[in-house]
Amino acid sequence: MSWRRGARGRPGSSGSGLGSSVMGGENAVAAAHDWPLGWERISLADAGRWLSGGTPTTSNDAYWGGDIPWISAASLKSSRVSDSDRRVTRLGAENGSRLVERGTVLFIVRGMSLKSEFRIGVTERQVAFGQDCKAIAPDDGVDPWFLAYAIRVHTSRILSMVEETSHGTGRLDTARLQELEIGVPSLTEQRRIVAANSVIERRITALERVMSKLRTVENALSSAALTAESQDWPNARLEEVATVSAGVTLGSEPVGDGTVELPYLRVANVLDGSIDTSEVRAVRILRSQYERFALRKGDLLLTEGGDLDKLGRGAVWDGRIADCLHQNHVFRVRCGAQMVPEFLALYTSSAAGRAYFQSVGKQTTNLASINSTQVKKMPVPLPPRGEQEGLLGPISAARAGVASAEKRVAKLRAVQQGLLEDLLSGRVRVPQG
Numbered sequence: 001m002s003w004r005r006g007a008r009g010r011p012g013s014s015g016s017g018l019g020s021s022v023m024g025g026e027n028a029v030a031a032a033h034d035w036p037l038g039w040e041r042i043s044l045a046d047a048g049r050w051l052s053g054g055t056p057t058t059s060n061d062a063y064w065g066g067d068i069p070w071i072s073a074a075s076l077k078s079s080r081v082s083d084s085d086r087r088v089t090r091l092g093a094e095n096g097s098r099l100v101e102r103g104t105v106l107f108i109v110r111g112m113s114l115k116s117e118f119r120i121g122v123t124e125r126q127v128a129f130g131q132d133c134k135a136i137a138p139d140d141g142v143d144p145w146f147l148a149y150a151i152r153v154h155t156s157r158i159l160s161m162v163e164e165t166s167h168g169t170g171r172l173d174t175a176r177l178q179e180l181e182i183g184v185p186s187l188t189e190q191r192r193i194v195a196a197n198s199v200i201e202r203r204i205t206a207l208e209r210v211m212s213k214l215r216t217v218e219n220a221l222s223s224a225a226l227t228a229e230s231q232d233w234p235n236a237r238l239e240e241v242a243t244v245s246a247g248v249t250l251g252s253e254p255v256g257d258g259t260v261e262l263p264y265l266r267v268a269n270v271l272d273g274s275i276d277t278s279e280v281r282a283v284r285i286l287r288s289q290y291e292r293f294a295l296r297k298g299d300l301l302l303t304e305g306g307d308l309d310k311l312g313r314g315a316v317w318d319g320r321i322a323d324c325l326h327q328n329h330v331f332r333v334r335c336g337a338q339m340v341p342e343f344l345a346l347y348t349s350s351a352a353g354r355a356y357f358q359s360v361g362k363q364t365t366n367l368a369s370i371n372s373t374q375v376k377k378m379p380v381p382l383p384p385r386g387e388q389e390g391l392l393g394p395i396s397a398a399r400a401g402v403a404s405a406e407k408r409v410a411k412l413r414a415v416q417q418g419l420l421e422d423l424l425s426g427r428v429r430v431p432q433g
Contacts, residue, residue, distance in 0.1 A: 035183040036426035045178035047147055048105075048138040053129035056088055056096035063092025069125075070097065073111035073132035079148065081106055081121040093128040098135070101126055103144040105136040107151070109177075114162045114170030118155045122148050134174055146190035149197060150182040150424050153417070183426060192430040193423045200416045204409055211405045218398035225391040226350050226381070233383045239376035241339040242300075246372055247326035248293045253284040260287050264325035265317075270301045272313040273349060277321060285325070293325040298341045300333040301326060302348060305369035312348055312357035312370060316341045331375055339380075343388040346395070347380055 035041055053071075056063035066089030069075075075084040093099045100106070100123060107120040110132045122144045129135060138144050151158075161177065162170045184190070238244065248264055261284045269276050285293060295301075297319030302312045317324075326332050335341045347353050356378055361368040383391075422428035 036185070036429070039183045039185045039426060041181055041183055043178060044136070044151065044180045044182065047142050047182070047184075048136040050174070050178070051098055051100060051104075051135040051137060053098045053131050053133050053135065054096045055130050056092040060092075060095075062089060063095060064088055066090065066092060068093050068099070069127045071106060071127050071129040071133060073108050073113060073119075073130070076106060076108055076119050076121060076133060079121045080124050081127060082124040084127070088128050097128040097130065099126060099128050100135050100137060103138070105138065105144050105148050105151070106133050107135075108132060109134045109172040109174055110165075110169060112169050114159070114172060115164075116159075118152070118158050120148050120152050141187055142184060143187060143190040143194060145194045145197075146184075147182075149194070149420055150184075151180070153421050153424055154180060183424070185426070189430065192432070193420075196423065196430050197416065197420060200412055200419065204412050204416070207405050207409050207412070211402050211409070214398050214401045214405065218395055218402065221395045221398060222346055222350070225395065226347060226352070233381040235379045236338075236382045237376065238333070238344075238378040238380050241380065241382060242333050242335045242344070244372050244376045245292070245332045245334070247328045247330055247332065248283055248285060248289075249328045250283060254286050255284070258287055259284050260290070262290075262323050262325050263321055264293075264327055265295070265301065265330055266327040267303050267306065267329050270303050270314055270330055272310070272315075273345075274315050275301070275317060275320075280321065280324075283325065283327075290323075290325075295319075295324045295326055295332060296334065298335070300335065300341050300345050300348070302331045302333060302375065304329045304331060304371075305367050308358055308361055308363060308368040309354065311361045311368055312353065312375070314345065314348060316345050331372060333375070338382060338385060340385060340388040340392065342392050342396070344380065346392070348378075353378075 055072075058064065064087070066087050068088050068090065069082070069084040070086045070088045070093075071081060071084050072086070075086070088097060102123055102125055104123045104127075105120065106123060106127075106129060107118065108114060113119060136147065138147050157180070158172065158177065162172050165171050185193075253259075261282050263280045264283045265275065265277075266281065269280065295317050297317060299317045300314060301317055302314035303310070305311070306313070333341075333344065335344060348357075357370055357374075358368075360374040361370050419428070423430065
């Protein structure tokens with residue numbers, strides 16, 4: 001092998017377990033193990049040439065609009081790095097940015113995404129990149145995809161290194177990252193590991209294509225459901241077919257007897273078409289207020305504020321958390337017998353529904369908002385309930401297909417992660433031949 005060997009680069013030495021999920025920064029200790037015979041233990045600093053990027057001045061038209069993709073924290077979203085919405089000229093790449101060739105490992109070291117994920121990829125063509133990224137041009141004895149995988153399995157530990165800047169964004173200390181150690185087998189075995197992972201990756205990619213097609217079908221069915229016969233449907237104000245309620249106001253929680261602490265949904269939990277319960281907080285209320293703020297399965301949740309084009313985003317609550325409340329910035333819409341919640345959600349997320357929220361929303365410097373009176377006065381179509389259910393049938397089938405594919409992808413990702421941890425630690429070896 002021809003990489004630069006540091007003081008710690010020695011074959012078969014004991015090192016940090018690549019398969020461990022390491023949290024807690026410098027105080028965390030990974031489980032030690034012996035690398036297989038013939039493997040080298042090296043720091044990331046010794047895996048290749050580290051490079052920093054930059055941004056050509058945007059005031060010079062000669063630097064932008066060329067044919068070289070310029071990769072930033074916003075555009076590095078795939079493990080295969082080949083394109084970007086922004087492109088630079090060769091002159092721009094040579095004046096303020098950095099050019100790297102195919103087979104370079106790129107990763108994010110600054111940005112909001114670092115608070116929850118570590119983005120890393122391998123270039124599939126010549127690209128330039130900005131200062132929010134770092135690059136490693138692997139030495140001759142290191143396969144770029146192997147190196148990317150060897151870094152990615154340390155995601156938990158890497159995220160524990162992220163610091164918050166004064167602007168609220170995440171920043172990764174590359175000096176600490178360079179100290180991370182990996183085990184490196186022969187180039188032949190590295191490529192066998194990459195090939196083994198590619199088998200799972202191809203299955204995941206195929207499922208993701210299916211999901212994309214099903215989402216296209218779902219969107220087409222949703223649009224058709226609201227245009228086919230909508231001209232003949234009567235309209236009603238939302239308050240005539242549903243009750244609209246605000247939730248718990250935070251800041252002065254009661255104490256003592258007669259109170260109870262319960263989970264609640266806030267704006268961050270209510271997405272466009274889905275509810276994210278990966279991080280749910282709790283609030284203390286009087287027991288007597290429970291029915292006022294409690295959610296039931298079938299309640300439509302709509303957000304009060306945000307960007308103007310995202311006002312009134314929401315989804316139907318599926319009751320996955322018992323005794324759950326909602327915050328005052330999330331409206332609870334509880335439908336009566338005439339309105340199916342999923343049909344109402346279909347309308348509020350449609351072009352017509354969004355247009356209404358934008359027309360009544362109050363715009364401030366940083367965000368917009370709507371109030372409960374405006375939500376109650378919203379005109380909504382009111383076809384017969386049986387017709388609502390009939391229109392929702394094909395849409396629900398498409399959504400079920402997407403949900404099924406998502407679960408299969410999640411399972412494959414878990415299998416893939418476990419396999420990579422085993423392969424990259426040497427606990428499992430890829431058969432030869």
